[in-house]
Amino acid sequence: MQFRRSDLADLSAFLEIARRRSFRKAGVELGISASALSHALRGLEERLGVRLLNRTSRSVTLTAAGEALQQAIQAPFDEIAQGLDVINRFRDAPMGRVRINIPTEAAIYLVGPVMAEFLKRYPDVEIEISVSNRMIDVIDSGFDAGIRYGGTVPEDMVAQRVSPDxxxxxxxxxxxxxxxxxxxxxxxxxxxxxxxxxxxxxxxxxxxxxxxxxxxxxxxxxxxxxxxxxxxxxxxxxxxxxxxxxxxxxxxxxxxxxxxxxxxxxxxxxPGFHIYYSSRRQVPAALRLFIDLVRELRPLG
Missing domain, CATH: 3.40.190.290 (D-Maltodextrin-Binding Protein; domain 2)
Structure with a gap:
């Protein structure tokens, strides 16, 4: 089929819906309404000639075709995002966005104390801190990294210490x-x-x-x-x-x-707190800056 310019935006929206399993949550993330997302996804499905999502009033799940499409295009879209992040090297002031999932203790005693300085140094970087004590798959949940005590970091992740024992x-x-x-x-x-x-x-x-x-x-x-x-x-x-x-x-x-x-x-x-992230993705520039600042300021000594 012929590839249209609008397909790129619609495929990006599809990936966000697939990650969130929710039109509302994906819309909040993308900054557009759930109804606009639903309209865009319906148009994409019509052009492709297959249903990508099963929708009910309570849930959104992927069809077999949706799962296949997600697996086929997720890596290329990740590479595009990483490529855009490389541009930070050529800016006078870094830009970008980083999302981190952390437990309550890390929020209060490790991350909170460095936030004012981070925003002062990097005013063009948007950082989102999600506080939850639940163990989640940070990558599948759309986060760039997580923070946990060293003994609870998933084994398939790259981990860096950010506090003493x-x-x-x-x-x-x-x-x-x-x-x-x-x-x-x-x-x-x-x-x-x-x-x-x-x-x-x-x-x-x-x-x-x-x-x-x-x-x-x-x-x-x-x-x-x-x-x-x-x-x-x-x-x-x-x-x-x-x-x-x-x-x-x-x-x-x-x-x-x-x-x-x-x-x-x-x-x-x-073991003290460790920040961890996927070994299969390039580390976003904003995340590297955050890690470096926590290590510099050492709020827990």
Whole structure:
């Protein structure tokens, strides 16, 4: 078939719809209405003579033809985007866009503190930060990179360290310890009230401890389960129980006495934050600038 100039825009729109599985979300990303996207996609399907998407009121899925088209054109479109990004080398001021998926702790203690300086240095770069503790496929979800603790980075990704290793502590309020006593060993936690945390793979985290060659893993008991550390810490400050948390998140609370750490001789040290991205794509210039700035400013030391 003859290739039309409008086909390029419509194919790009199709890829965004296929990635998002939603006309509304794709429209937000592309800056056009869902109805305009639907009209463009319908026109593309008519010109190609095949249905690319199955549409219902609740979902959008790819047909077999749609899956085949996505696989055939995704790589060439990625190469075009990478080629355009190369132009940044010839600009006085970098331009572009970068999207990063990060957990709450990274947002508060690693990324937030560098944002003002990043925007000051690179005013023409648009950076989008999506905060979620859920483990997702960052590439399939349309992100350029993700940030996670080193031990949870997917193995097929390129990872770069952006913070020191992290010490993990058990903390509680003085009021809690007055009422329930202080645990002397990890096993003592089984008799305490604990605030448990649901992690990115949807499991309840088992608290890990080490002292020399000794190792312990505790399924901490407790009626409160959270998936955001700030919620857990707010409850713990009011005496709700004990919490297992990265030291940077409670550094100020420990310093001013709002919280106390226990079992410190059992406190393990784990890999710090790493930023990761696909090994099959060229790293966008804006992402390289972001990584370099985090390493320069070192908000977590």
């Amino acid at each position: 992290v010490r993990w502590l058990v903390v509680g309020s003085s009021d809690y310890f007055e009422r329930h006593g202080v645990p002397q060993s990890p096993e003592d936690l089984l008799a305490h009230q604990c605030v448990r945390i649901r992690i990115g793979d949807d499991s309840i985290y088992r608290w890990e401890f080490e002292r020399g060659e000794e190792r312990a893993e505790i399924n901490a008991p407790g009626a409160l389960i959270v998936d955001q550390i700030e919620v857990g810490l707010a409850a713990v400050r009011q005496g709700a129980g004990l919490f297992y948390v990265a030291e940077p998140a409670v550094r100020d609370a420990l310093a001013d006495g709002a919280l106390q750490a226990v079992l410190q001789d059992w406190a393990p040290v784990g």
